[in-house]
Amino acid sequence: MARWLITGCSTGIGRDIAHAALQAGHSVVVTARRPESVQDLADEFGERAIAKTLDVTDKDQIAAAVQAADDVFGGIDVLVNNAGYGYMSAVEEGDDAEVRKLFDTNYFGVVDTIKAVLPSMRARKSGHIINISSMTGLVANPPNAYYSSTKFALEALTEALAQEVKPLGIKVTAIEPGAFRTDWARRSMKESSAPIGDYEENVGTRKTLIKDFADHLPGDPRKVAEAVLMITTLDDPPLRLLLGRDVLKAVRDKLSAMSASIEEWKTVTKDVNFPES
Secondary structure (H helix, E strand, O other): OOEEEEOOOOOHHHHHHHHHHHHOOOEEEEEEOOHHHOHHHHHHHHHHEEEEEOOOOOHHHHHHHHHHHHHHHOOOOEEEEOOOOOEEEOOOOOOHHHHHHHHHHHHHHHHHHHHHHHHHHHHHOOEEEEEEOOHHHOOOOOOEHHHHHHHHHHHHHHHHHHHHHHHHOEEEEEEEEOOEOOOOOOOOOEEOOOOOHHHHHHHHHHHHHHHHOHHHOOEOHHHHHHHHHHHOOOOOOOOEEEEOHHHHHHHHHHHHHHHHHHHHHHHHHHHOOOOOO
């Protein structure tokens, strides 16, 4: 059985992953900004579950959560970076302070948590880091420009990190869910406070659509938990795992369009080099 640390476990995908890991017999540091929201998991699973306060923008709290795993379980085998939230805005509408907060949680919080667990994983020559990304980390559309930017950054981090730590025996995977029935589009969603009328027909309409369909999205978060548990058992897990028919179609459509554009403009692409000698 493995030792897990999971961020953002109060609701949704993070909570389902924590519950599934505990049911499977693993030991889990279950974290949330409000530890009372996950105390029931600690009560249900006893000494295999530790409920800890963790705001991933607070390095002291990250250190304390990692230390708790070391003290009680003897280390961390699986880190799941799940904490994050959405922000809907046209690019021009975005509030600078809110966008920076978004990056502090969705990107820099992941960076800081990874850096906190890597020393012990390097020492043991083992471990699996799982970053919960998003369909929007691969395909960007309004009104998620800024949220997508945090996830695109996370994709780059994951891709490079995987190559850095593979020789050290550490695995890295990005999970890319499509539209799932969680609190992402409800309680945890933020949006620009000063919408601009010129964007209403495009960006504004899509904001409304996302909120209206929040309770009718096709993805089951429990299936994400099952997929995460499955990949932790693999000797050679995927770098990326798309979850949902919607993300599969969106990524295939994007790759097809990119391929067509590359072919259309390849003469210009190659013409900028010095002549081959």
